Amino acid sequence: MKLAPVFLGSLARRRVATLFSLMAIVLGVALGMAVQAVHEAALSEFGRGLRSLAGQADLQVVGPRGGFDEGLYAQLAARPEVADASPVVEVEVKLAGREDTLTLLGVDVFALARVTPLLLPRADEGGERFAVLADDGIFVSAAVRQAFGLKSGEAIRLQVGATDVTLRVAGDLPAAGDARRLAVMDIAAVQARFGRLGRLTRIDLRLVDGVEPGAVRDVLQGVLPAGVLVEAPEAAEDQAANLSRAYRVNLTMLAAMALLTGGFLVFSAQALSVVRRRTEFAFLRAIGLSRRTLFGWLVAEGAAVGLAGGLVGTALGYGLAWGALVLLGGDLGAGYFSGLTPQLQFQPGVSVAYVALGMLAGVAGAWLPAREAATVSPAQALKAGDEAALLGGRGHPVCGATLLALSVAACGIPPVDGLPLGGYLAVACLLAGAVMLLPAVASGVAWLLPARGPVPARLALARLGAAPGHAVVAAAGVLTSVALAAAMAIMVASFRDSVDQWLNQILPADLYLRAGKASGSGYLDEDLQRRIAATPGVGQVAFTRHESLRLAAGQAPVALIARPVSKDGSELPLAGRVHPGGEGPQVWISEAMQDLYGWQPGQQVDLPLAGRRVAVHVAGVWRDYARQTGAVMIDLGDYRRLTGDRLANDAAIALAPGAGASQVADALTTMAGARALEVARPGEIRAISLRIFDRTFAVTYLLEAVAVAIGLAGVAASFAALAAARRREFGMLRHLGLTRRQIGWMLAQEGALAAGVGVLGGLLTGGAIGLVLIEVVNRQSFHWSMDLHVPWGSLALFGVGLIALAALAAVLAGRQAMRQDAVLAVREDW
Structure with missing residues (x-):
């Protein structure tokens, strides 16, 4: 540890470079930790709520959103494998005058005590003895009382x-917790009102002692x-975790890219530190310090x-997670866990893992400079002028090209x-290959640019061609941040462009009416x-019925949309060829159905x-x-013929000639009276949808801005260290007749060229990564395709702008080195 002041003390001496490296690592770790903490807190609360709903149930019978015949309850309750069965009707409702919704459960209180206590x-104290059986009494959770007062x-x-129902708050749900907006009523009252x-929406089953749920599931x-499935109570929790996992992992990967940027900034700072301290290292080697020890301390x-x-970063991540839970309620900006108020929990194992990731980024960034420093002979390093020799050389074009091929x-x-x-x-x-090819790109840029013009410009171009390794040090952080x-x-x-076009295509009507915000439970009768x-x-009206289908156990329900559709589906945002005709009614499936269930156009399915x-x-x-x-x-006609369901949830309204949208909207609202019908124009729906879209990607925008700022700061720190290492070169140029202004112009052009190489490589790499995100990551994560739109x-x-800022940063960084007297700088070589 006697060498600790020599090595670890150097971090304090180069505070600026160390600070920017630290900031990038803090950013990556903090974002990753925050996403992880928010998701785990929300999923934990969601799972706790589901477990309270399931209680002691071993299995649950679930069906479509509209429910199934209650005759199944008597049939299942009579099975010898079933000890108790509890019927449930679930309705999503909202309070009059409020937009927030809550879940209302209709239950049989006697069966509930045995299955879901x-x-x-x-x-409430002083209430009626049989209040739980009253048809106007509702019992609410603490979260509902708090949210609605x-x-x-x-x-x-x-x-x-x-439907508009007036009820009376008759009591509470003491064991339901305070994080879920839940209400309970007698099942007969819910069905009638x-x-x-x-x-029924669900039947909770408690099996006879000794009967394994897995064995009896197939029998039941x-x-x-068809469409009614038997599932384990934890299936809904797994489905929610799977739905939100892709979103969480993608955000975590963005944080990992920020962490990678931090690793490259550590690389830049360590590489420049090694250049400036070559003489120091050579002296330590000459007095007996081994290569391994030198390498170890530099990695340290x-x-x-x-x-x-x-x-x-881990501490900041918990702070960001707390802020996200307060502002977003744990839905990650994407609505996966809306309505929950989860509590943040400290996770020791995850925290240690993210601290280790930060350390790994630092070690990875210092590895190559440490190896280069340990391999240089002391005699060569002690020679005057060797400080300008930077690692990187001509790069590793073969390895870089191989990595690019592997990315494909x-x-x-x-x-x-x-x-x-x-x-x-x-x-x-792609990122690793681009960095390895960076020196080759720098040499190519120097060869393509004409070596003409003022002396500062020719000197800057000559330096880029002679020492392309400088581009690696100065532009590696720029490349990664620009690529991100x-x-x-x-x-x-x-x-966003694809969503905008999609909204324009699926919203062709003049007005849209829906049966309240809780559209899954609300409907329009005949x-x-x-x-x-x-x-x-009102000219023409096209009604839409929303239902859900249970196609496979363990899979989330699939949306069923019944609306007027032409034979060729020309009014839909189609993806690929169509196969009209065939036996039976036609259906049109989303891309997610194609990916998750393997359905293909032209296929017959049930x-x-x-x-x-x-x-x-x-x-x-x-x-x-x-x-x-x-x-x-x-098609709505086919759906009604097959099911006999005449209800609707939404209506797309085309106005009659000469009718005004505002007047018709007012007439529809007046006709509905106190009932919860909502009327909106396509422009309003589109604006709300795009606002939700922008909110979802708010973390992405923030990450982009911070990553670019850190990359630019890394350029400034790199050129500050380079300028300090080149003080003898500046002195010689002054002796040869160059003025301070000319040297400043040379530095500005060097900064512009180095940043230009990084920006060029970053834009090319970013374009390739963007294609991967569009065609691979998003398609496999969310099952969405989109059209390429490059801004x-x-x-x-x-x-x-980034190149101009880098040129300015290079000039400002070199001013301190140019203040030294030219004679004193050159004397160091004597």
């Missing part, structure tokens, strides 16, 4: 589409109608920066457990549909409709950016 309601005995109005007569499944410098960055091959790797690991590998290979920013800009621009169509100013399997023909594939789990679209103007302006 955590949901047992408790009547409800008091015992207070009358509340609940709305579901056209909310139009669910004869329907055989007696259930990088490890110290990484350890500090990991510790600070990695794109063909199929997803592993739903994650695009091949895409992530391709991104890593360009790739995300291309991906986000392509996604009488209301006729009144909507007869409203003055859909569970109205409790039976119906053979349908897949006519084509359409883009659906709203549902990650898959969607099936069928040429923004990228060009960004590149030019």
